Amino acid sequence: MSEGDSDLRIQPGRIRSTRTPRPKSFINQVLRAAKKAGHVGGGAPGASGRRGGAGTPGHSTFGRGRLGFSRSRLFSPGRRVVVAARIARHSGKAFRSAPLAAHLSYLKRDGVSREGDKGILFDAGSDRADDRAFAERCKDDRHHFRFIVSPEDAADLTDFKAFTRDLVRQMEADLGTRLDWVAVDHWNTDNPHVHLLVRGVDETGADLVISRDYISQGLRARAQELVEIELGPKPEHEVRHALEKEVAAERWTRLDAQIRIAADDTGHIDLRPETSGASDPEIRRLMIGRLQHLEKMGLAAPAGPGEWMVGLEAERALRDLG
Known part of the structure; x- marks a missing residue:
């Protein structure tokens, strides 16, 4: 996930590892x-x-x-943020083999928090969200969205959860609807990131549709703006x-x-x-x-x-x- 050239593609299925050198x-x-x-x-x-x-x-x-x-x-002195996205549909063999509840449990596994403990889900109003309740609300939906948001300077942000909440509020303003979501921040890689799961219905109960352009460009731009507001332009060194x-x-x-x-x-x-x-x-x-x-x-x-x-x-x- 340029930067401007790293347009996101929504691709169902599992990501194939390429760590083994090519023949x-x-x-x-x-x-x-x-x-x-x-x-x-x-x-x-x-x-x-x-x-x-x-x-x-x-x-x-x-x-x-x-x-x-x-x-x-x-x-460029701009603050870089990488965003990956996937639409998880609630039907078909792929979803039955990896249901939402199992995915949420995986996101909460040991060793992912900043302190090396289990991950804790949060949402708009709580630092300890109920993942089972979220999965229950989603069970009859057609789909849900899975985002990974990784600011290059995540470690320098004062509050990663507050950043995520600000980002979702901006998404709600852009999409014109309240969103039902949960998230968890992970610190077990070189690039701290947040997993954001958004229910696939809007506030009226209709299927939530997010344009490909917004997913590939708009969301990343909003995240970069928030990082730059807090940290300012990136020094050349x-x-x-x-x-x-x-x-x-x-x-x-x-x-x-x-x-x-x-x-x-x-x-x-x-x-x-x-x-x-x-x-x-x-x-x-x-x-x-x-x-x-x-x-x-x-x-x-x-x-x-x-x-x-x-x-x-x-x-x-x-x-x-x-």
């Missing part, structure tokens, strides 16, 4: 695609099909317009530190979003100083470091000095990991 056949597939596109790794400039003018077919141009990486985007951490992150990052923009349609990216358009040495260093890490993960392959091929499924794999 070598993937690398061979990438290199075959590179060769087919005219990017022959290891050859000298001028080799057959390798180089040409700006209009030569197969030659990588950043954003198809030879644009350099965007420093203003990468070093903190932005730089966060980008350094992204080099080895096993999730979709701002660096990956810029790599996607810079790569051509085959996944080829050219970071050689004389051709890449990445005139900022700091950004180039970050990009090369990230591509080298993607190579270790089996999601990219070298295609020559300063050049890589990024797998077309790399974004999906990194988003699933995140």
Whole structure:
């Protein structure tokens, strides 16, 4: 979950793990695609099909317009929040195998609280919500919503529960209805986050419909606004530190979003100083470091000095990991 490029997709079913490195056949597939596109790794400039003018077919141009990486985007002082979402329908085999009550119980498991204890559900008016009552209210609904909200600076917020309540109040204003919800904050990962479950009916009892655009963009924007109101713009040294951490992150990052923009349609990216358009040495260093890490993960392959091929499924794999 850019940042602006990390649009959320509601996908039913279980997230597949991709922590195991991809087999070598993937690398061979990438290199075959590179060769087919005219990017022959290891050859000298001028080799057959390798180089040409700006209009030569197969030659990588950043954003198809030879644009350099965007420093203003990468070093934006805005506070970042990642939001993931899913609609859980109350019918079908998938829901019967993982009913709401079981999911709520899992969210309350040991070791997830800030103190390392069991998680405690909360809602609009209580720091100890009744999960069984919430599941009972939902049992005849068509669906419910599951959100994961992860501010990058969650640990710096004064009160994570108050942040969540403010966010839901803003959602209610945007959607024009009161919401029935419960949530629990988790601190058992490097990125503290809150699991927010919203009942799938509005205050009149009708099915609650939330537009895809609001889920993918609006909710994240509201969360970012709330964080920035409390913490203010992010200082540049903190932005730089966060980008350094992204080099080895096993999730979709701002660096990956810029790599996607810079790569051509085959996944080829050219970071050689004389051709890449990445005139900022700091950004180039970050990009090369990230591509080298993607190579270790089996999601990219070298295609020559300063050049890589990024797998077309790399974004999906990194988003699933995140």
